[in-house]
Amino acid sequence: MNAPALVLRGVHKTFGGLTAIDALDLDVDDGEIVSIIGPNGAGKTSLFNLITGLYQPDRGSITLHGQNLVGLAPHQIASAGIARTFQTIRLFLNMSVRDNVMAAAHGRTTAHLWQSVLRTPVAQREERQVRAEAEELLGFFGERLIGYRFEQPAYSLSYANRRRLEIARAMATGARVLLIDEPAAGMNPAETHEMTDLIGRLRDERGYTILVIEHDMHVVEGISDRVVALDHGAQIAQGTFDDVATDPRVIEAYLGLRTAETK
Amino acid sequence: MTPIGTDEWVAEAEQRRQGDSGPLAPLRRGLMRVPPVGRLALLVAGAGLLPVLSDSTFVVRVGLNALLFALLALGLNVVVGYAGLLDLGFIAFYGMGAYTYALLSSDQLGLHWPTELAILTAVLATVVLGYLLGLPSRRLLGDYLAIVTLFFGQAFVQLVTNVDRLPLPGGRTLDLTGGPNGITGVDQFRLGMLHLRTVQDYYWLLIVVFALAAVVFFNADNSRTGRAWRAVREDPLAAGALTIPVNRLKLLAFAVGAGTAGLAGTVFAAVQLGVFPANFTVTLLIMVYAAVVLGGTGSIPGVVLGAAVISVVPEILRDPDLSRFLFYGVMVSTLMVLLRPWRVLAAVLVATVAFGFAIRGLVDWVWPGELIEAGGGGGKVADALGSWVVMTPGNVLVINLAFVALIAAVLTLTTLRPAVRHIGLPAVLYLSAFVWENRLVTDPSITRQLLLGVILVVMMNVRPHGLLGEPRVEIT
Numbered sequence: 001m002n003a004p005a006l007v008l009r010g011v012h013k014t015f016g017g018l019t020a021i022d023a024l025d026l027d028v029d030d031g032e033i034v035s036i037i038g039p040n041g042a043g044k045t046s047l048f049n050l051i052t053g054l055y056q057p058d059r060g061s062i063t064l065h066g067q068n069l070v071g072l073a074p075h076q077i078a079s080a081g082i083a084r085t086f087q088t089i090r091l092f093l094n095m096s097v098r099d100n101v102m103a104a105a106h107g108r109t110t111a112h113l114w115q116s117v118l119r120t121p122v123a124q125r126e127e128r129q130v131r132a133e134a135e136e137l138l139g140f141f142g143e144r145l146i147g148y149r150f151e152q153p154a155y156s157l158s159y160a161n162r163r164r165l166e167i168a169r170a171m172a173t174g175a176r177v178l179l180i181d182e183p184a185a186g187m188n189p190a191e192t193h194e195m196t197d198l199i200g201r202l203r204d205e206r207g208y209t210i211l212v213i214e215h216d217m218h219v220v221e222g223i224s225d226r227v228v229a230l231d232h233g234a235q236i237a238q239g240t241f242d243d244v245a246t247d248p249r250v251i252e253a254y255l256g257l258r259t260a261e262t263k
Numbered sequence: 264m265t266p267i268g269t270d271e272w273v274a275e276a277e278q279r280r281q282g283d284s285g286p287l288a289p290l291r292r293g294l295m296r297v298p299p300v301g302r303l304a305l306l307v308a309g310a311g312l313l314p315v316l317s318d319s320t321f322v323v324r325v326g327l328n329a330l331l332f333a334l335l336a337l338g339l340n341v342v343v344g345y346a347g348l349l350d351l352g353f354i355a356f357y358g359m360g361a362y363t364y365a366l367l368s369s370d371q372l373g374l375h376w377p378t379e380l381a382i383l384t385a386v387l388a389t390v391v392l393g394y395l396l397g398l399p400s401r402r403l404l405g406d407y408l409a410i411v412t413l414f415f416g417q418a419f420v421q422l423v424t425n426v427d428r429l430p431l432p433g434g435r436t437l438d439l440t441g442g443p444n445g446i447t448g449v450d451q452f453r454l455g456m457l458h459l460r461t462v463q464d465y466y467w468l469l470i471v472v473f474a475l476a477a478v479v480f481f482n483a484d485n486s487r488t489g490r491a492w493r494a495v496r497e498d499p500l501a502a503g504a505l506t507i508p509v510n511r512l513k514l515l516a517f518a519v520g521a522g523t524a525g526l527a528g529t530v531f532a533a534v535q536l537g538v539f540p541a542n543f544t545v546t547l548l549i550m551v552y553a554a555v556v557l558g559g560t561g562s563i564p565g566v567v568l569g570a571a572v573i574s575v576v577p578e579i580l581r582d583p584d585l586s587r588f589l590f591y592g593v594m595v596s597t598l599m600v601l602l603r604p605w606r607v608l609a610a611v612l613v614a615t616v617a618f619g620f621a622i623r624g625l626v627d628w629v630w631p632g633e634l635i636e637a638g639g640g641g642g643k644v645a646d647a648l649g650s651w652v653v654m655t656p657g658n659v660l661v662i663n664l665a666f667v668a669l670i671a672a673v674l675t676l677t678t679l680r681p682a683v684r685h686i687g688l689p690a691v692l693y694l695s696a697f698v699w700e701n702r703l704v705t706d707p708s709i710t711r712q713l714l715l716g717v718i719l720v721v722m723m724n725v726r727p728h729g730l731l732g733e734p735r736v737e738i739t
Contacts, residue, residue: 052504074503084504092497094735095490103490107506113515116486117479123486130487155736173506 011060338523347496360528393521445539559732
């Protein structure tokens with residue numbers, strides 16, 4: 001069995017009187033794809049925000065390969081190896097496709113402003129390297145984001161390509177754990193299918209550990225090694241897709257008590 | 264055609280991008296095809312010719328002012344254009360540079376430091392001040408940052424106006440800044456063996472400084488830091504989640520912008536031989552912002568062009584003939600942009616001319632001999648206009664009423680349907696020519712501000728991204 005990469009223990013977060021995340025434990029192993037499901041408001045995105053440092057947990061610990069993440073700034077957590085995408089896509093819209101990806105390499109590059117201004121060999125070499133890496137990364141998405149697309153501003157991309165670019169940008173941080181928030185939201189069936197393949201390839205070809213929030217059960221079934229169901233900020237079920245999908249508490253959470261009883 | 268699979272607003276934005284038209288489009292495209300180094304060389308060569316072609320100190324002083332403006336605009340562009348921070352205290356850094364240099368190089372404190380050391384100290388002091396202002400401001404977003412920095416800018420002016428009687432231990436007082444009277448008798452630059460005395464000398468110096476600054480900012484823009492700044496501008500939250508230390512980059516932008524303004528300030532103090540609180544008011548801030556916005560926020564050639572326009576146009580407008588040329592030029596080119604197809608434009612222009620002659624004939628018939636023929640400024644154009652526009656420069660009441668009527672008519676016009684608007688347009692155009700020829704052309708102090716304002720309003724409607732800026736989309 002693989003070693004655990006991301007470990008959450010007793011993570012708790014309230015907003016005023018509302019408990020967003022309730023004493024949550026979660027383990028994600030290296031190279032594993034874990035899906036988080038749950039009805040709206042269950043705390044899925046709050047969980048991502050806690051892991052990536054946008055929120056500070058009230059209690060509990062979050063570690064990546066044993067390194068504590070609680071209290072670190074978002075950019076430090078990203079540099080420690082966790083990158084994410086956003087439910088509402090948050091690209092750098094007025095930057096080119098290539099610059100979007102290159103900007104995300106900030107944390108693993110070192111050229112200071114004065115080095116860039118003087119165009120020192122070190123800065124130039126790093127710039128060339130980051131650019132080549134960005135173009136290679138964009139090639140991972142087939143023909144869609146390469147060639148003439150490199151120079152296009154991100155706002156000119158279609159919705160599906162924006163989702164792809166957001167994933168490319170997260171990859172460019174050098175993180176080994178990707179948090180992907182609703183990758184198939186708003187996509188047509190063909191694009192959804194392709195996104196399912198893509199997430200599988202991220203793990204199989206590039207070795208990423210992936211935590212994904214998704215509402216589309218076909219996608220969840222297609223990609224997940226393990227599924228975790230949340231409701232009211234607490235874990236109500238976990239296991240294989242079939243186990244979780246037939247769990248009465250999960251059905252209750254999604255459909256209400258009566259439907260669950262008649263099943 | 265709307266490309267399949269793009270959102271509506273994307274298609275709109277792309278249409279706007281493709282619609283790079285208007286009278287200046289070929290010039291703009293041609294300019295952008297020249298590589299950046301070539302553009303800079305062209306600009307420096309052009310600027311360098313100025314003192315050679317003209318031995319008028321006034322012309323060189325206007326050029327020097329334009330270069331100072333360009334330097335300020337480059338600095339502000341880092342803060343506003345790249346990092347997207349609405350810094351309304353920017354001019355305080357200009358003042359800080361000027362005052363620090365003045366204090367270190369005048370009889371005010373009896374200090375006469377070597378120029379190089381004084382400049383270095385002034386720039387460092389400004390950078391530190393920029394950093395300190397950045398510290399409490401880095402968590403503030405948008406409007407809040409604007410308010411805090413605006414306060415800071417005002418506080419600076421109040422401070423230098425009032426620290427002329429600092430109490431010292433022992434009951435004595437120290438006159439630090441000279442209060443409202445400022446610091447006079449500031450030393451000129453002595454750089455090594457060079458003693459810079461004339462406006463021309465400082466002009467040459469500023470060309471060199473400006474060229475260096477342009478290269479520095481161009482390289483910074485196309486670097487790891489430049490990308491990170493733009494990422495912070497576009498979406499600070501996403502930037503943070505993607506390894507970019509947002510706060511540190513904001514502070515860096517503040518400090519770099521402040522340092523640039525500080526450097527410009529030292530030159531200003533030396534060339535003016537003094538510094539006064541009135542030099543660093545909100546008016547200047549607005550002018551520098553106008554330069555950046557007019558030229559194109561985030562574009563180096565853009566803000567430089569904007570600075571040139573903003574500093575040179577008011578000087579050109581002092582001459583009635585030139586200002587008249589600009590007035591009708593702006594009027595006609597605005598009509599060219601707004602009235603399409605060209606048949607409508609031709610009809611409106613012909614109707615305006617005919618309307619003018621009709622009114623002129625009518626007035627001649629009703630009050631024969633009451634009209635003064637020549638226009639305010641004289642010259643051939645004025646004579647030609649004189650036989651078209653009714654001239655009654657002495658009749659102040661009529662002219663003032665016409666001015667008010669013009670404003671009302673223009674406002675009414677904007678609320679009408681296009682077809683009706685086209686019918687009303689000739690009369691309004693004639694009315695504005697009447698007001699212009701009778702009153703404004705002879706009064707440059709009003710006209711300059713008014714025309715500049717009109718140019719800005721028209722520009723922002725026609726090209727909201729500025730002369731050379733990249734069109735941007737804004738969504739939240």
